[in-house]
Amino acid sequence: MHVPGPWRLLRGLFGLMLLLASTEAISLDISDEQSIKDAASTTAYAMMTYYHGNESGHIPGAFPSKWWEGSALFLALLHYQYYTGDTKYNDELRVGLEWQSGDDGDYMPSNYSSYLGNDDQMFWGLAAMTAAELQFADVSDGFSWLSLAQGVFNTQIKRWDTTACNGGMRWQIFPYQSGYTMKNSISNGGLFQLSARLARYTGDDTYITWAKKIWNWSLSSPLLSNSTWNVADSTNMDDDCATQGNTQWSYNYGTYMMGAAYMYNYVSSDCSGFFVEGLADSQFAGQTNGSSEWLDAVDGLLTKTINKFFPDSNGGIFEEVTCEPSEVCNNNEILFKGLVSSWLSFTALLVPSTFDTIVPKLQTSAQAAAKSCTGHNNNTCGVRWYKSEYDGWIGMEEQISATDIFVANLISFNKSAPVTSTTGGNSTSNPTAGENDTSTSTTSKEVTTGDRAGAGILTVVFVVGWVGLLGWTVLGG
Numbered sequence: 001m002h003v004p005g006p007w008r009l010l011r012g013l014f015g016l017m018l019l020l021a022s023t024e025a026i027s028l029d030i031s032d033e034q035s036i037k038d039a040a041s042t043t044a045y046a047m048m049t050y051y052h053g054n055e056s057g058h059i060p061g062a063f064p065s066k067w068w069e070g071s072a073l074f075l076a077l078l079h080y081q082y083y084t085g086d087t088k089y090n091d092e093l094r095v096g097l098e099w100q101s102g103d104d105g106d107y108m109p110s111n112y113s114s115y116l117g118n119d120d121q122m123f124w125g126l127a128a129m130t131a132a133e134l135q136f137a138d139v140s141d142g143f144s145w146l147s148l149a150q151g152v153f154n155t156q157i158k159r160w161d162t163t164a165c166n167g168g169m170r171w172q173i174f175p176y177q178s179g180y181t182m183k184n185s186i187s188n189g190g191l192f193q194l195s196a197r198l199a200r201y202t203g204d205d206t207y208i209t210w211a212k213k214i215w216n217w218s219l220s221s222p223l224l225s226n227s228t229w230n231v232a233d234s235t236n237m238d239d240d241c242a243t244q245g246n247t248q249w250s251y252n253y254g255t256y257m258m259g260a261a262y263m264y265n266y267v268s269s270d271c272s273g274f275f276v277e278g279l280a281d282s283q284f285a286g287q288t289n290g291s292s293e294w295l296d297a298v299d300g301l302l303t304k305t306i307n308k309f310f311p312d313s314n315g316g317i318f319e320e321v322t323c324e325p326s327e328v329c330n331n332n333e334i335l336f337k338g339l340v341s342s343w344l345s346f347t348a349l350l351v352p353s354t355f356d357t358i359v360p361k362l363q364t365s366a367q368a369a370a371k372s373c374t375g376h377n378n379n380t381c382g383v384r385w386y387k388s389e390y391d392g393w394i395g396m397e398e399q400i401s402a403t404d405i406f407v408a409n410l411i412s413f414n415k416s417a418p419v420t421s422t423t424g425g426n427s428t429s430n431p432t433a434g435e436n437d438t439s440t441s442t443t444s445k446e447v448t449t450g451d452r453a454g455a456g457i458l459t460v461v462f463v464v465g466w467v468g469l470l471g472w473t474v475l476g477g
């Protein structure tokens with residue numbers, strides 16, 4: 001949603017007044033674990049002031065007008081409670097993450113399911129996966145975290161679409177949604193990431209096969225390049241995916257990088273297993289060759305991510321470059337830096353050779369973010385960290401991303417990597433989870449006004465991106 005001109009001006013003036021008035025700052029010593037935890041505690045508190053799902057008359061985990069954002073909030077809380085040890089929001093986290101899973105345990109809750117996109121559902125799957133990997137205990141009377149991730153996987157692979165472009169996930173699930181005829185990076189790269197994480201956690205080949213299949217298809221489409229490591233936003237089925245909407249968003253890079261990091265870690269730990277069993281050197285070399293392919297992918301995507309989204313011209317501080325300079329970031333886009341900060345921290349743990357590259361970027365960005373959290377005399381955080389001062393924006397999304405960048409820095413003090421079912425993860429597996437869900441097998445479902453009103457949670461992002469590309473093509477051509 002774009003803020004109209006006069007409001008922007010007013011907000012700008014208001015922001016300036018606040019700047020002059022505000023003195024409160026989050027003091028952050030990046031070399032001190034407690035200092036980082038304190039900063040995260042401050043921003044997490046503010047983030048939770050936007051959450052009412054635990055209050056009477058409210059629904060746990062529900063953000064009716066922006067359903068997917070609940071998953072971003074819970075992702076932030078999962079990382080937060082693990083790395084800080086502060087469990088005070090764990091009840092809200094557990095109840096909300098479970099409540100929104102719906103009757104069939106696959107994050108297609110009937111209140112929202114008729115207008116969800118594949119990407120929206122996928123993000124909740126990633127949250128459940130993270131819960132399993134960070135040993136957040138399963139609930140005793142509901143779906144296990146692992147089964148919820150499996151439920152998302154099972155329902156999504158059924159939607160793999162071969163009617164155009166030789167495969168790929170559509171962006172949207174239902175024909176009446178705008179974006180149904182597009183295939184996009186976050187839906188495909190998101191399912192790739194989820195598949196890679198399920199593969200590593202369970203050791204089940206089904207997931208590794210799908211991860212490779214989605215990766216291969218992405219390379220064959222205009223979405224992902226393994227020579228330039230460009231990640232485009234979307235491509236259109238109308239011309240059989242011949243062209244790309246190349247708007248640059250950090251989460252598109254981040255999701256493919258994160259998935260590749262899991263593939264690398266899975267394949268390479270598989271190798272060391274072989275090695276311990278005393279296989280011949282030649283066989284070992286054959287195995288490691290596989291992981292060097294994934295290492296190349298991680299390195300390629302990481303380098304590109306840093307060059308593009310941590311520009312030297314802004315002090316190497318994380319910036320959502322497509323929307324921040326012109327101050328047009330919508331709520332979705334404000335969350336991308338937070339998501340990617342968390343993914344960078346896991347990548348550093350899963351692919352240790354990237355650690356020394358990633359950590360300084362996280363540190364510089366966290367220090368700038370802390371300086372942006374000086375609003376309203378109560379540590380409200382802004383959007384543009386690179387300004388190193390409060391920029392007048394305020395919202396749950398700003399607080400989530402700031403929390404994520406602070407928590408991401410705690411990997412310098414706790415290098416525990418996400419677990420698997422053989423390294424301490426005990427979330428219950430259900431390989432057929434979600435199989436009972438028939439909600440997407442029928443496309444003639446009646447859509448209510450409420451559904452329409454809530455539609456297009458992420459529409460703005462991609463439609464703007466697509467129109468932008470068309471404009472560029474027309475001008476450029």
Ligand SMILES: *[C@@H]1O[C@H](CO)[C@@H](O)[C@H](O)[C@H]1NC(C)=O
Nearest residue numbers: 045046047049376378380394
């Ligand atoms: C900070 O102050 C602003 C403006 O009064 C308010 O909207 C916001 O809720 C406050 N945040 C916290 C964490 O109290």
Ligand SMILES: *[C@@H]1O[C@H](CO)[C@@H](O)[C@H](O)[C@H]1NC(C)=O
Nearest residue numbers: 048049054055056088089092
């Ligand atoms: C809901 O959670 C918030 C944040 O943790 C807490 O401050 C509030 O007391 C909780 N409300 C209820 C009714 O439990």
Ligand SMILES: *[C@@H]1O[C@H](CO)[C@@H](O)[C@H](O)[C@H]1NC(C)=O
Nearest residue numbers: 081082083085413414415416
């Ligand atoms: C890292 O954090 C986890 C979860 O809080 C904890 O179980 C583990 O002991 C910590 N590891 C180290 C090395 O501090």
Ligand SMILES: *[C@@H]1O[C@H](CO)[C@@H](O)[C@H](O)[C@H]1NC(C)=O
Nearest residue numbers: 059062099100101102109111
């Ligand atoms: C769906 O809506 C009903 C009625 O408001 C509510 O009781 C229920 O908790 C909601 N379920 C979810 C998953 O949001």
Ligand SMILES: *[C@@H]1O[C@H](CO)[C@@H](O)[C@H](O)[C@H]1NC(C)=O
Nearest residue numbers: 135136137138424425426427
């Ligand atoms: C699974 O692990 C979690 C975290 O270590 C623990 O709290 C829980 O009790 C374990 N559950 C079972 C059934 O062993």
Ligand SMILES: *[C@@H]1O[C@H](CO)[C@@H](O)[C@H](O)[C@H]1NC(C)=O
Nearest residue numbers: 208209210211212213214216
């Ligand atoms: C993916 O592509 C690679 C190389 O092109 C090929 O070896 C592999 O069999 C493909 N895997 C799948 C699952 O399609």
Ligand SMILES: *[C@@H]1O[C@H](CO)[C@@H](O)[C@H](O)[C@H]1NC(C)=O
Nearest residue numbers: 216219220225226227293296
């Ligand atoms: C890059 O992708 C293409 C198309 O899938 C594939 O044929 C090629 O082997 C890949 N190159 C590398 C270095 O992985």
Ligand SMILES: *[C@@H]1O[C@H](CO)[C@@H](O)[C@H](O)[C@H]1NC(C)=O
Nearest residue numbers: 285286287288289290292293
């Ligand atoms: C590693 O893979 C590449 C590309 O698939 C191949 O050319 C090379 O021979 C392989 N090397 C080994 C040691 O298997």
Ligand SMILES: *[C@@H]1O[C@H](CO)[C@@H](O)[C@H](O)[C@H]1NC(C)=O
Nearest residue numbers: 104105430432433434435436
């Ligand atoms: C699917 O439905 C059947 C019959 O109602 C039930 O026994 C089974 O547990 C369900 N499976 C899942 C994964 O929910």
